[in-house]
Amino acid sequence: MTRPRAITSAVELFGVRTPTLPPATTTNSWALGRRDLVLVEPSTPFDDERAAWLAWARGLSASGRRVRAILLTHHHPDHAGAAGPFARALEVPLLLHRETRARVRDLDGVEVRTLDEGDALPVDDGGWTALHTPGHAPGHLCAWSEDSRTLVAGDMVANGSTIVVPPDDGGDMTDYLAQLRRLAALAPTLLLPAHGAPIDAPLEVLAHYVAHREKREQKIADAHAQRTRELGRTPTRAEVLPLAYDDTPMHLWPFALMSLEAHLRKLEREGRV
Numbered sequence: 001m002t003r004p005r006a007i008t009s010a011v012e013l014f015g016v017r018t019p020t021l022p023p024a025t026t027t028n029s030w031a032l033g034r035r036d037l038v039l040v041e042p043s044t045p046f047d048d049e050r051a052a053w054l055a056w057a058r059g060l061s062a063s064g065r066r067v068r069a070i071l072l073t074h075h076h077p078d079h080a081g082a083a084g085p086f087a088r089a090l091e092v093p094l095l096l097h098r099e100t101r102a103r104v105r106d107l108d109g110v111e112v113r114t115l116d117e118g119d120a121l122p123v124d125d126g127g128w129t130a131l132h133t134p135g136h137a138p139g140h141l142c143a144w145s146e147d148s149r150t151l152v153a154g155d156m157v158a159n160g161s162t163i164v165v166p167p168d169d170g171g172d173m174t175d176y177l178a179q180l181r182r183l184a185a186l187a188p189t190l191l192l193p194a195h196g197a198p199i200d201a202p203l204e205v206l207a208h209y210v211a212h213r214e215k216r217e218q219k220i221a222d223a224h225a226q227r228t229r230e231l232g233r234t235p236t237r238a239e240v241l242p243l244a245y246d247d248t249p250m251h252l253w254p255f256a257l258m259s260l261e262a263h264l265r266k267l268e269r270e271g272r273v
């Protein structure tokens with residue numbers, strides 16, 4: 001990968017290797033702003049990649065810009081893997097949601113500032129605000145520039161891999177779908193995912209994600225009903241999975257089981273199963 005890479009005049013990309021969900025192997029960090037910068041996703045746990053990331057961050061300062069803060073979109077290890085070490089090394093505050101603060105360790109000596117919906121990011125070109133977008137993770141934040149209609153999407157969507165909604169780690173399918181629709185309603189023209197290349201047709205991708213989830217949800221509801229008829233009782237998750245995910249390779253079923261659980265909790269709340 002070529003790094004760093006200028007995406008726009010106010011966004012630079014630096015991807016690092018992380019232990020993330022295959023087929024993705026990297027997490028994207030973004031430098032937002034022109035002079036006063038916020039760096040998004042202090043992600044990597046690997047020493048060589050941490051050194052490369054810090055060299056990048058320090059190089060930004062050497063070129064007359066100033067790193068003002070590090071922003072963490074959510075608590076998953078392939079995003080938060082170096083939150084404490086990077087904030088300490090650069091001596092800048094760490095910006096995150098309070099639900100993320102509760103889930104990230106190793107922040108001794110770090111100035112932590114919690115952000116919530118609508119809070120401004122400390123960048124000079126203005127307009128970058130935090131959006132609270134729970135669903136994939138309870139404290140998930142996106143960064144939004146109204147002026148450039150650019151959205152830093154974290155793990156709300158990915159380019160080339162799937163987003164898992166883990167119900168036992170604060171994931172919530174109802175919230176996730178509502179937030180996807182809300183992001184689409186903002187009408188972004190550039191979407192910057194944590195995994196994969198920038199997306200220049202955000203509305204298509206967001207619509208695809210919503211449609212994909214709705215289709216899967218109907219398939220799960222149908223599979224649940226069919227198994228209930230066949231067994232004469234409420235089926236277990238494992239009894240629904242093969243039918244609901246018959247189009248998914250078996251090696252992905254552990255992830256599918258998480259999504260199945262998330263969808264079934266939503267369907268149960270709605271009285272649909």
Ligand SMILES: [Zn+2]
Pocket residue numbers: 074076079136137155
């Ligand atoms: Zn995640």
